[in-house]
Amino acid sequence: MRLIFMGTPDFAVPTLDALAAAGHDIAAVYSQPPRPAGRGKALTPTPVARRAAELGIAVLTPVSLKGAEEQAVFAAFGADAAIVAAYGLILPRPVLAAPQFGCLNVHASLLPRWRGAAPIQRAILAGDALTGVTIMDMEAGLDTGPMRATTQTPVAGKTAGELTAELAALGARLMVEVLADLPGHPPLPQPEQGVTYAAKIDKAEARLDFAAGAVAAERQVRAFNPAPGAFFELNGERIRILSAAVEPVPGAPGQVGDDRLLIGCGADSLRPVRVQRAGRAAMSVDDLLRGFAVAPGTMLG
Template identity: 45%
Template sequence: MKIIFAGTPDFSVAPLQALLDSEHDVIAVYTQPDRPAGRGRKLTASPVKQLALEHDLPVYQPLSLRDEAAQAEVAALNADVMVVVAYGLILPKAVLEMPKLGCLNIHASLLPRWRGAAPIQRSIQSGDAETGITIMQMDVGLDTGDMLYKIATPISADDSSQTLHDRLMDMGAQAIIDTLADLPNLQKKAEGQDESLVTYAEKLSKAEAEIDWTKPASELQRAVQAYNPWPVAFCNFQDKPLRIWSSRVIEASTDATPGTVLAVEKDGVQVQTGDGVLCLTQVQPAGKKAMAAYDFAQARQLQGQLLQ
């Protein structure tokens, strides 16, 4: 098939590579315009653009696909199908209808659960037992299209958003290859989404990553894992932010004020929560690199102090 690929971040790279390694012909790549990045704020190509240029693929970076000139470029490519993975631009109805077999989206959840921007993080934060990849026939709604193919994976107690992201990225790559191999048949059997089961994965914000020690330890643990690697869970210690990269729940009960450091052990710093104890294992003080929580505590006489 002649394929237009549309994607931008790291999550899109493995599916593009899988298509390049397949029998299909990637005829063009669409990605977000270059953005300032790093300390120097230099214009930086997206991970997808970098891979596309390595393979001498034509790269298109419109600010929008709503204007006629951009739509004419898509139409001129005369693609069989467009594969979309975390592209970041809305595809209007005219564009959705241009490829002969339409536009397919690789979505990182088991739809209709977790439509929207942050399905990986929200699945961890909510304590879901599993998540997966859905290949969807795109329509004009937000992740509302008919489902063509699904594959699931359990969410382990040790999964962070980073580890789950990496696993789902590889699963998405395999899923799109499997879907394309049987696309006309899968389209005939397409399954509509049950609107009564819809949940929305709202975009992440830095503000929501602030720890509220009155919440249960199990909920805070899921937050730490969901916000790793961004925006990273944090609390405040001596009026400075303390980022929390990893932690674990300890089965214990005290009547101490939530946020109180109960003990400093080599395997972590134990903090009272609204229900149970959270043991911080890796933290990052302001202006410093991440370190073992035990090392952070050593120079600060942390036991008995209050994290806020």
């Protein structure tokens, strides 16, 4: 098929690679514009834009697709379909309608649960046992379009980073399967029951809430790894917890319970395993405490 691919972060790269490997004619890749990054704040192309350039595919990075000129450029490619994976820009109706078979989206949840911007993190925070990928036809609503295929996987203690990589690979394979047999994957309406919305992550949510219990805090740790990183404050310094375990030991919320940084969460406690100080490399809790003693009884901010 003649395709347009639209995506921005690392999550979308496996789908782009899979489409190219399957022999599809990718007429163009759309991605968000370069952003300042690194110490020098140099303009840096997105992961999808970089990969498209390596594949020798033309890359377009419009700020918006709402203008008639950009819509005409899009339609002129004469695509059979547009494949969308975490693109990050709203697609107006003329864009959605331009390809012969419309725009197909790789969405990282089992719709209709977790429509919206942060389905992977929200699934972890909510304690979902399963998540997955849905291939759907896009329409004007927020992730409301009919579904063509789904695949699922256990959340099973995975971090957002681990789950993102796994779902990216699953979504890439599933999209190739759907495109290979569109009639065999007819679009079916989403169920009306079970709709939830995955709001964009606010950095303030990464502050660990020990009063909510150790299970919820451990979910925060996994949901915000690698970014923005779940954290607590001590002596004015933010310390990120990268991995942790729940222990059935009661303790006052936020109070250190032993000399190995067990943190009270009410009926139970959180045991940090790997941590990171600001501007430092990740380390074990034992390594942290060798040069940064935290006495039992300390209250963490």
